Amino acid sequence: MPRSSAPDLGGRGRSTAVDRVVHLIRQGVKRGRYAPGQRLPEADLTRELQVSRGPLREALSRLAAEGVLEIEPYRGAMVRRLTRADVEDLYQVREVLEGQAAALAARRITEGDRAERLRQAVADMTAWRGRNDADAFAYMDSNAAFHDLIISLADNQVLADLMAQLGTNAFRLQLTNVMRANARETSIREHEEIAATILAGDARKAETSMRRHVRHSYDAVMKVSDDLLG
């Protein structure tokens, strides 16, 4: 349940050098700038990111705790290489956590302006319909935003923190998969269904549809060849 490691969302606090470096490296991994398995020598990073070894090492340590990097004593940091087993484990957990999030969101949908926010998110998603040419990263941000919103609607900080941790790796995995056109249409339809069940306040159905969605996403990811995984 990280609090200080959160990406400066709600905290509005001054951002320290460590936060900045964590963000940059994480971004680099998500965007594929640092490839899985690539080693990240401290010397290179201090030059590249303009920070001293102290904050850098703290950042690396934090990213290792998050599962983005791996650190071995006297061998340094490298971008974590995900095996098929890792991905299976990851999605098994995502399924229950996001399912739980959807159920909680359904129960709380009438509070505040939750329903409105969810409808807006659906509108943002459907705007992508047919636009298969558009920037894949932008689409994925939109996709991630939808899932983040569900988590946020669930109103459970522990759940949110854990999902944030799984987020980086899950993101990386979908990077290649999501570009396929039909996968995109399917995904949009499933998002609509999830939103509908939540808006209906049906916790059980919301959980079911979310879990199915995550499973489909997993199936799609598993079709990716091994070298894309890690």
Add this chain to the structure above:
Amino acid sequence: MPRSSAPDLGGRGRSTAVDRVVHLIRQGVKRGRYAPGQRLPEADLTRELQVSRGPLREALSRLAAEGVLEIEPYRGAMVRRLTRADVEDLYQVREVLEGQAAALAARRITEGDRAERLRQAVADMTAWRGRNDADAFAYMDSNAAFHDLIISLADNQVLADLMAQLGTNAFRLQLTNVMRANARETSIREHEEIAATILAGDARKAETSMRRHVRHSYDAVMKVSDDLLG
């Protein structure tokens, strides 16, 4: 999905100063040596733990990511204070994760010597029957070992890592609650039931009984007065 932050279980690797410090502080929080809300100035810790600021700060950062400490810029680290809302969130997540673990364990119980290990763990638990006088910490270790075993039987590394993270806080919460005699007997009985359903290979029942157990545990914890929470 921390790998390097794990308490040197499988990795058998050399332990660095950071690992040592992380372990000591975490232990201190679990055992109540550092009270919730207590501030932990770097100067004091460097003296107490005989380590320089570099590794110490790395350790603090790691523990903050784990949710054991809270760090505010220019104000330093303090033992995280859990609110009732935090506890509710925590147990809501524990319920689904441990439930999932029990279900997975049931599905895999026939592989290897899993069944035997589980039966042994049950035997260890029942040995506490009636011995309400005995060391509370030792009993809790036994309790934690049972839950850890279920996680381990589930054979999902991501799940195991997430649970390890929730572990420290969950442990702290049960510290006071578990000493009550009837709670202990109830807990032992529930453990027996969980083990039985897993050994029967019934994933659905295993999940149900585990979730009920976690919920009962939550109810017991919530009876604790606020100042014990943090």
Add this chain to the structure above:
DNA sequence: CATACAAACTTGTCAGACAAACTTACCGGA
């Protein structure tokens, strides 16, 4: 008594240094 200001303290970051461990390159022997 409340407020404003200054001193004291703590944290965030940097730079330089060195020991420990890992990598790589080289060399002699089978």
Add this chain to the structure above:
DNA sequence: TCCGGTAAGTTTGTCTGACAAGTTTGTATG
């Protein structure tokens, strides 16, 4: 030629000292 071992080079783990930025504490003033 291939193999194994040694030495040099590189990288990490940790320490020390230093200083700026921000916070906390204490005091004096209205």
